[in-house]
Amino acid sequence: MQSSYRNSFANFSRCPSIVDSEMCIITKSIVLDYMHARIKHDGVKAATVNREAAFIKCMFSRAMYWSILGYNPLLTLKLLPESKNLRYT
16 A cells, blocks of 8 residues: 555656645645646556545645644545446456
């Protein structure tokens, strides 16, 4: 699990609009732009981007829990729909 978090952090830390901003300035639209750019430029699937967005949401939830932030702007962030693969047994 820690390697997954490490990978997520490494990927979204390449986005200057997220990394170089204070947490109180980051909005849902910034994260959505990041998600769509990741799919478009890096060619990753929606499931990968959803895991990274969930990691960012978790960071904001922790910031609220620790009283660093007064609100979570990503609370209502909807994740992208993921494709379901059919498996035959």
